[in-house]
Amino acid sequence: MDTPRIFISGLGHVGRAMLALLKEKSSPACRVAGLADSSGALLSAAGFTREELDRIAAAKATGQRLAALGAGFQDGFRADALAAIGESKPELLIELSPTDLDGGGAAGRYARAGLASGADLIFASKGALAGDWEGITAAVRRAGRRLRFSATVGGGMPVLDAGLAFAQANPIDSIEALLNGTCVYILSLMETGMDFDEALKAAQAAGMAEADPAADVDGWDAAAKLSILARVTMGCPLAVSAIERGSLRKASGEAVRSALRAGKRLRAVGRIERVPAAAGPDSARASIRLMEVDARSALARSGSENAVVFSSRYAGDLALIGKGAGPRETAAAVLRDLAILSAGTQPYS
Missing domain, CATH: 3.40.50.720 (NAD(P)-binding Rossmann-like Domain)
Incomplete structure (x- = not known):
């Protein structure tokens, strides 16, 4: 061709x-x-x-x-x-x-x-x-x-290609990820003193959030990405409807800033875990939850960066960090x- x-x-x-x-x-x-x-x-x-x-x-x-x-x-x-x-x-x-x-x-x-x-x-x-x-x-x-x-x-990050290559003869047993740049952007603004509504309006004004932000802040966008990740890099079927979703709307400014003072950052983390099967293909369980991560962690991103950490059975972890959004x-x-x-x-x- x-x-x-x-x-x-x-x-x-x-x-x-x-x-x-x-x-x-x-x-x-x-x-x-x-x-x-x-x-x-x-x-x-x-x-x-x-x-x-x-x-x-x-x-x-x-x-x-x-x-x-x-x-x-x-x-x-x-x-x-x-x-x-x-x-x-x-x-x-x-x-x-x-x-x-x-x-x-x-x-x-x-x-x-x-x-x-x-x-x-x-x-x-x-x-x-x-x-x-x-x-x-x-x-x-x-x-x-x-x-x-x-x-x-x-x-722009080659997440699927890297994960698929990493998984050859080396099964990936879990994945943790920040997969929605809008959520990272809003939480980063909240660390500066804004509450959720103020940060959302600022993100919309900057073109970082849609007029209807539900797909991003309610976890639907990240859930779709987790579903694809599980199928491609883990070989596990995972329906979007089966993924537990937490909403960013529940994040309080005080909780965000309290985590920062403690050397942590509050982030909307997607997680997939392999569930081994005695026969047939393994399954997976997944969630998107607001959780504190260590400020030195690959998941402690700011701005609109994404991060994905693959945890494999034999070769340890592989972390990818980069711009996950933008035309x-x-x-x-x-x-x-x-x-x-x-x-x-x-x-x-």
Whole structure:
């Protein structure tokens, strides 16, 4: 797959960041044959030029929809984005739609349309995978295609690849992690004297929290990531609904600052533990809880950093720390998947 034809569904912050990174010398070669948003799709049989991609990204940044841009492109606009995927016949479909933690939403529909057209899949949206893991992965196997989704956990950090490599002949028995940058950001602000409501408003003003913050502060986002982590790096099925979730709304400013004075930090820590089975695959239990961690711990992050600590049976611990959120970081992970699939190596499925 020297220069694959790709179709990108979703042109929000991550999608626009990806279009910008595709211009960099370090990016893998590809031809963007189709782009979709909620209004439909633009197609280009020859592949969009850099100038055209810049024009589309600039228009999307101002809130325009692809439906308003169709007249300016030779191959035009299609109102039915799913049919447009089949028409463009991409070799790779890159799914960047907003996450729907109830089961995938548009992401799942785009994925199945891509598979029907013969495309391999790259996901940044965690909802389709966490909500319908068996359905999506079974569809990939039936179609004989490949699947990558490293951006779903840890943003720009190669969490899934590192964990999968670490687990070879060395089972991972537990994982502790900070997987939601919004929660780390809010708790960091609370350490400076704010209460939860003040810190949440400040995070929203800084673009670090959504207008509806429930997915982040109530643990749904982190739970979806824990579900994917358990399946990929531990080989353990784990439904999002089975994960115990604590809410950041219960954090008091006094508790946050009391922990800091004691040389600790209060953080929303996700934990997965392997539950051995006498026969068949092991299972896992998982939770997301507010807990104090030692200030010198890998989990004592600030700002919007993420951290993951894999505890293995034979080789001790492996800790990864880095930026787990941000459009550019997430887009970089998508391009990493594109480079890996273009080279013909290491699909997750």
